[in-house]
């Protein structure tokens with residue numbers, strides 16, 4: 267689909283993306299690149315990074331890849347430094363690296379829980395912390411006219427209520443949302459850095475989707491097909507948040523899910539509501555005490 271943004275909206279910006287070699291992370295890398303940014307991709311698997319970088323090059327995008335695991339502080343530090351050496355500055359950090367698997371709470375070991383916390387929550391904080399000296403206003407490589415940079419954290423909606431077989435991810439992303447808000451407060455005030463998030467719904471053709479909705483259950487009507495989004499939807503929201511279009515947005519996690527997270531089964535047909543609402547209303551006028559709590563509780 268064609269982008270609604272001007273193709274130079276991110277011209278001159280340098281973006282570092284964890285998990286930028288596949289899925290949603292790669293689509294954001296690609297769209298940022300097509301809108302003028304230079305791209306550094308961080309990921310664990312060298313061959314995934316190499317193939318992503320070569321795809322970006324074939325689209326005429328300036329890009330490089332650096333292997334590293336966000337769970338290792340030394341990797342985070344090295345990749346941030348390498349990005350700076352390669353491109354001369356860092357304007358945007360996108361934390362898209364995540365870990366996930368389906369598991370019931372009683373089958374999840376504490377180490378399994380910790381593994382996802384380490385990737386999603388601690389990894390996000392580590393990358394933010396290691397990038398601070400570069401992305402803050404007046405940071406390394408920044409000219410005096412440059413404002414502060416931008417951080418974008420990829421989250422989920424699962425922890426807004428609760429989600430089957432996702433206790434580890436729900437906990438980890440709740441922490442990510444807290445990181446987003448707290449850094450927006452502290453670093454927004456002190457360093458002119460905007461920190462926002464995106465909470466995607468089910469997005470087709472991603473590693474997350476194939477883990478949570480494996481093909482064995484994909485046809486089960488669990489999710490209406492019109493509620494499955496595209497990676498493009500997330501990338502467009504990302505451009506909004508990191509460009510000047512979103513300059514007044516700080517500390518927000520934007521839900522981009524077609525309304526999926528508040529999906530609830532309809533418990534009453536619409537026609538029945540029409541009938542019932544009048545009946546109930548009439549009854550409440552005639553017997554107001556019938557709706558009030560017992561007098562003893564007042």
Ligand code: COA
Pocket residue numbers: 364365366367368369373374375376377378379381382473474475477
């Ligand atoms: N069910 C239950 N526990 C599981 C599991 C599963 N499907 N997969 C992993 N675990 C547990 C392991 O048993 C281990 O715990 P233990 O030591 O108590 O046995 C712990 O998680 C770590 O597993 P390990 O395979 O050593 O971790 P890893 O670092 O190699 O891989 C994962 C990390 C598990 C998160 C892996 O899924 C991954 O690399 N994910 C990245 C890609 C991804 O998930 N993308 C989707 C993003 S939405």
